[in-house]
Amino acid sequence: MPFKDCKVKNKANVLPDFPMGGIHPPERKELTEHLPIEVMPDPPKVALFLKQHVGYPTEVMFNLLSELHSPDYYLEDNICKDGACRLDHAEKKQVTIGELVGSTENKIGATLHSGINGVVDGVFDTIHPVLGKSPAIIVSNDGHNTKPSFSTKDWTKYSKEELLAKIKAAGIVGLGGAGFPADIKLNVKPDIFLDTLILNGSECEPYLTCDHRVMAEYPKEIIEGAKIILKILGITRCVIGIENNKPDAIKALENAVKNDPDKMGYDIFIQPLTVKYPHGSADQIMQSITDRVRPSGKRSSSIGIIVQNVYTTKTIYDAVVLDKPLYERVVTISGRGIARQANLLVKIGTPLSEIVEYLGGTTNDLAKIVIGGPMMGVAVSSLKVPITKTTSGVLFLTREEIGEDQKYGPCIRCGFCLDACPMGLEPNNIGVFVEAGKGAECEQFGFSKDCFQCGSCAYVCPAKRPLVQFIGLAQIKVEEAKRKEEN
C-alpha cells in the first residue's frame, strides 16, 4: 500500500476538514433547499452546443447546407450572423426524446441527444456564456407529446467495457462544472493503483442545491451508480463526502446504504464534511477525506483516488440501468431577482428566457444573471443563453445580494488572500506583478497552474481586487515566457 489509509469511518463530532485556506460565504441555500425537483415542460426549441465538455467538439450527424441567414430566435442584435449551417428542407430530420444528434469518434468527447421531440434545424452560432458564440445544434419542438419509457435492466452482468460503452453512448460528462467525459475518467489504465472512489456531494457553492435535491430524492440510484463505478474501477471502497449543511441528504443516503439488499461486497459509506468553501474542489475533498495531497500537475488517480460528482453518478445509473442518455438535468434557479425559485429538471439546451417565463418573470431589482454559482459562475447579459450539461444553477441576483460594483483599489498587503487561498498561492503578489507588467515572473508566488479559480482570494480582498483574473493572466504570461524560452 503506497498511501496513507483513509480516515476512520464517521468520526463522531470531528468532521474532516482541509487544513489550508477556505472561506465561509453566506450560504443562501434556504431559498431552494426544501423545494422538490420540478419537471419543466419541453421548450419550443433547444440549442445543443457542440462543445459543452472537455475534449473535442461533438460531430454533427447530418448533411448540412451552408446558409448565410439564420433564424433570429437564438441570435441577438447583429452578433453571430455568420457560420450558420442549415439542413436542407428535404433532409430535415425528425428526432424523438433521447435520440442521438451528435456523435464522437473514439476521441475525448461526448455524444449529444435531443431532449425534445422535433426537427433538427441545423447548426447555428448561438450565444455562449463564455465564448460569446459557439456552434450549436438547434432542434425545434414539433409538439408530439410522446414520452420515452425506460425499463430497468440488470447491470451486474455487464463487463467493464460494456459499462464504459454505455456511459459513452449516453454522453455523460462531469456535471459538477468541469464537464470531463465520464467514460474517459473512469477508464483508468490497469497499471495505475487505485483504492478509493470519492463521490463529491459537498456542493460548496452558495445558492446551489441541485446536487442536494438529487441526493435527497434519488439516494438508491446514487448508491447503485456508485456500485457501477466501483465495478468499472475494480475497487471496493467508496466514500460519499457531503457537507454537513445537508442533513436530509446525509440521512437519505445512509438509509439507502443500510437498506441496500445486495451490497455485492462493496464498502460504501457517507462522510459528513465541515461546511467550508471550496470543499467541493477535488483537491480539497481528497485531502479532507483521505489526507492525501495531489502533486501539482498530476491527476487524482496518481494518488489512488477517483473523484466523481454525485449527480454524475446518478446519471451513470440512468445510462447503464435505464439506457437513458443525458438530455436533461436538474438546475437550481435561485436568487431574489426571479419571481419563484426552483430546482428545475430542464432539457439541456433550454434557453434561459423559457425558464424565466415558466417561473413567472424577473423582478424589478434584478441586477445580475449568473450561470453557475456566485463564486465561480459567469455573468451573462442575454436570456437567449441555453442550459448546458455543466450548468448547475442560474442565479438571478439583486443589487442587494451582489453589492455595489466598485472600482478596485491598490493592494494594501493585508494578507487576507494568503489565508484564504486553499492552494497556498500568493494572490496579492501575483496581482501586483501583473499590474506592473511582470506577469511572467509569477512562478515564484506559487504553482499558478494550481489555481482553480475558486475566487476565495477575491472574496476576502478588502480592496476588491480582481485577483482571480490577475492569476489567470499570470498563467498565460508564464506559459508565453516558457514557450519563448523553448523556441
Next chain:
Amino acid sequence: MKSPTQIVERPFYKNLSVSFSPHARASVSTERIMWTVVACLMPSLILSMFVFGLQTLVITAVSVISCVLTETISQKLLKKPITIHDGSAVITGVLMAYVIPPGVPVWMPIPGAIMAIFITKIIMGGMGFNVFNPALMGRALLMASYPVAMTAGWVTPIKDLSLGRYFNAGVDAVSSATPLYVLKHYGINGLIEKFGSMSTMYFDFFFGFSPGCIGETSACVLLVGGLILLYKGYITWHIPVSVIVSTALFTWIFGGETWFSGNPILAVLSGGVILGAFFMATDYVTSPNERRGQLIFGAGIGALTVLIRLKGGYPEGVCYAILLMNPLVPALDQWFRPKRFSEGAL
C-alpha cells in the same frame, strides 16, 4: 416569493451588471479596516486630553489635518486619484501625533506630515508601496530636526479624570522627565522614588498616568483597541505577541545589573511598546505577510528596542526599531513563502 405586482416583462436586459467572478464579496473593505483602526485609537486620545490637557487634541488635530492636506495636494500635483477617503492618511496623522510629546509647539506635526505622507508614501508609489511606516518616518524627521522640543516637551500627568479640573487654576503644563529617561539615568530605584511605590508605578504605567508621548502612555486603553482589531480579524496575534515577548525577554536577560535581572513588566508598559506592537508594527504595508516572517519581524523589533534603550543615546527605541525592521520586510517575505498545497504531496 415576491408579490406578482413586482414582476415585469423585460424582453431586453440593458442594465445588467456583467462583472467577473466572484459575484459575492465579503463586506470588509479597505475603508472599513482603516476607519476601524482610527476608532480603536480614539480612546487613547480622550484619555490623554484628561491626563495631559487639551493641547493633545490640538496637536492631534493639526497632525491629522496636515496629513490629509499633504495627501490631497501631493496627489493633485502628481495627477493621481485622490484617496483621502480611505482613511490611511488619518491613521498616519493620529499615529504621528501619538508618538510626539504633549508639550511641543502646535505647528510641530506639519513638517512631520510632509515627511510622512509625501516623502515616505506618495512618491514611493502611494498606498501599498511604501517601505517605511509613514507615521514613524514623520517622527524620525522631527527627532532629527527639533531634538530639544521633542525631548523636553513632556508634561506631568494629572491623575484626575473629572472635567472640573479644566476650570481650576494652576493646570499649566509642568515639564517632567519620562520614566525611561529616569530609568536610564537614575536606575530603577530613582524611578520607584519618583512614583512613590512599586505598585503605584505599575498602576500609573498601566492606566496611563506617567509622562510620555500623547498616545502611548496607557497600556490599558491601547490593549482594548488592539484586542478589538484582533477580534475583528484585521490583525493577527503574531506581530504584537512577538514584539512584546521579545522586548520582555531581552530586557529580562540584559536589562538588569546582572544577567537575568531586568524588569520585563516595566519594559513592556513603558514607552511605546504597546502602541508600536498593536498599531505600528502591524501596519499591513510595512510588515511581512507570512506568519513565520511576522514572528521574526516582531522579535527583531523587540530586540532592537531593548538594544537602543540599553546601549543607544535615546531613552526610547520602539520607533527606530520598527523603522530598522521595515526594510527587511521584502526579504522576510522572500525567505518565508506560504506553504504551497502540493508541498505536502507524496
